[in-house]
Amino acid sequence: MLCSRWRTPGGVPEAHHARQRDGQATYLVAWQDQEPLGSGVLQWGGCIGSNARTAYPEAVELNHLQVRDQYRGQGVGSALIAAAEDRASQAGRYQIAVGVAEDNPDAERLYRRLGYCPTGAIDVSQYDWITPEGAVRHETERDHLLVKDLDPTLERAR
Numbered sequence: 001m002l003c004s005r006w007r008t009p010g011g012v013p014e015a016h017h018a019r020q021r022d023g024q025a026t027y028l029v030a031w032q033d034q035e036p037l038g039s040g041v042l043q044w045g046g047c048i049g050s051n052a053r054t055a056y057p058e059a060v061e062l063n064h065l066q067v068r069d070q071y072r073g074q075g076v077g078s079a080l081i082a083a084a085e086d087r088a089s090q091a092g093r094y095q096i097a098v099g100v101a102e103d104n105p106d107a108e109r110l111y112r113r114l115g116y117c118p119t120g121a122i123d124v125s126q127y128d129w130i131t132p133e134g135a136v137r138h139e140t141e142r143d144h145l146l147v148k149d150l151d152p153t154l155e156r157a158r
């Protein structure tokens with residue numbers, strides 16, 4: 001249903017789902033009725049970037065956070081981040097990390113507002129992505145790591 005309602009070229013949702021099936025990740029999708037609004041992936045194996053991983057070996061990483069254009073600015077991204085934090089706490093993991101590209105100040109502002117703190121750790125990643133028109137684009141990204149400590153007592157109190 002997700003792929004039929006939200007067409008994403010390049011097999012990206014399938015790859016996220018395969019990681020979930022293998023137990024390596026939880027693929028979070030926000031829905032409104034039958035309509036997917038956005039998604040993110042909680043990586044149980046921790047940070048992908050080597051500097052982030054070395055600095056925060058205990059953290060789970062939330063990545064691939066994306067809300068569809070027409071649904072942005074309505075709290076969907078915040079809800080996905082909250083859901084990721086809940087899942088992490090329920091699994092007994094109390095530190096969550098996100099890597100934000102240095103040219104993405106809007107996303108960084110959102111994370112900081114939600115309690116994520118800059119760490120100074122930076123990782124450079126390279127990846128290919130496929131435009132809706134089918135062209136392959138190569139990107140190099142410098143990701144700044146932000147980390148939030150989750151409060152274990154909150155989960156126990158629920």
Ligand SMILES: CC(C)(COP(=O)(O)OP(=O)(O)OC[C@H]1O[C@@H](n2cnc3c(N)ncnc32)[C@H](O)[C@@H]1OP(=O)(O)O)[C@@H](O)C(=O)NCCC(=O)NCCS
Binds near residue numbers: 074075077
């Ligand atoms: C960043 C993103 C996930 C936020 O989702 P969202 O549903 O728009 O977020 P919310 O409605 O919960 O919160 C709104 C906040 O998101 C941030 N934001 C980032 N990009 C935004 C956009 N294009 N439109 C609206 N808000 C955006 C802003 O900080 C905004 O808060 P503000 O009031 O301070 O401007 C979404 O905008 C998105 O998919 N952006 C493109 C992909 C991306 O940058 N992913 C993050 C990778 S680290």
